[in-house]
Amino acid sequence: RIQHFLLGYEDLEICPRHRTCFLNLCRSSKWAYLPLRTADDESILVRCTLPIATPMRRACQNRGIGVRVVERGGLPIWLHRYRMRAGLLLGGLASIFLLYS
Numbered sequence: 834r835i836q837h838f839l840l841g842y843e844d845l846e847i848c849p850r851h852r853t854c855f856l857n858l859c860r861s862s863k864w865a866y867l868p869l870r871t872a873d874d875e876s877i878l879v880r881c882t883l884p885i886a887t888p889m890r891r892a893c894q895n896r897g898i899g900v901r902v903v904e905r906g907g908l909p910i911w912l913h914r915y916r917m918r919a920g921l922l923l924g925g926l927a928s929i930f931l932l933y934s
Contacts, residue, residue, distance in 0.1 A: 834867070841883035841907030845890070848899035849875040855898050864889055883909060 847855045855877075859866060864885050869878040881889060883905075893900040915921060 837867075837880065837882060838907050841909040842880050842905070843883060843886040843902055844869065844878055844880050844904040845886065846872065846901045846903050847877045847879065848901075851893075851898040851900075852877055854896065855893065855900070858892060858896065858898065859889070862889075862892065878903060883907065 852875075858864075864881065866879040866881040866885070866889075869880055871877055890900055890902075
């Protein structure tokens with residue numbers, strides 16, 4: 834999804850005994866997530882955007898729901914990784930400018 838790329842995303846693993854509590858929490862808080870799959874040990878993996886993931890993890894921690902971050906990605910994560918390398922951005926922009934001129 835383009836939304837997950839632009840806003841960033843986190844894949845969260847919910848432990849098996851807290852699946853129902855997690856789904857009830859998401860429904861009552863009206864948080865959107867994308868169900869990915871069920872893992873081998875019956876835990877579920879969900880994907881949500883970064884603006885939703887932080888309060889979601891905080892609420893899960895307050896309720897004692899076991900949540901683990903499996904993967905993070907998207908444009909904000911990529912830009913944060915290369916924040917100290919402004920030369921790459923300037924070089925890319927200069928090459929695009931030279932190609933079009």
